[in-house]
Amino acid sequence: MTAWYQRNADTLTLVLHVQPGAKQTCVAGLHGEALKIRLAAPPIEGKANEALLRFIADQFGVSLCNVELKQGSQSRHKRVAVQGSSVQPESLLQSQ
Numbered sequence: 001m002t003a004w005y006q007r008n009a010d011t012l013t014l015v016l017h018v019q020p021g022a023k024q025t026c027v028a029g030l031h032g033e034a035l036k037i038r039l040a041a042p043p044i045e046g047k048a049n050e051a052l053l054r055f056i057a058d059q060f061g062v063s064l065c066n067v068e069l070k071q072g073s074q075s076r077h078k079r080v081a082v083q084g085s086s087v088q089p090e091s092l093l094q095s096q
């Protein structure tokens with residue numbers, strides 16, 4: 001089992017380290033026990049959080065309403081829940 005995600009029934013919980021203000025939005029590999037994601041959106045007025053949730057929904061093939069920010073709205077360290085995805089989390093690391 002890896003430390004950056006946990007599956008419980010059809011809910012996948014991701015531990016993320018987010019870097020806003022990057023040139024492009026992408027998965028940047030592992031950062032300690034978290035998955036590092038670079039976001040093109042600036043960390044202003046929740047824009048980075050919105051971009052993060054859209055990116056996660058897209059990567060996991062679910063609609064935006066199935067992705068929820070559980071922890072860390074004001075932090076780079078975030079916990080996100082994804083409902084109903086059949087995508088394996090490890091596939092994000094292969095897409096780098």
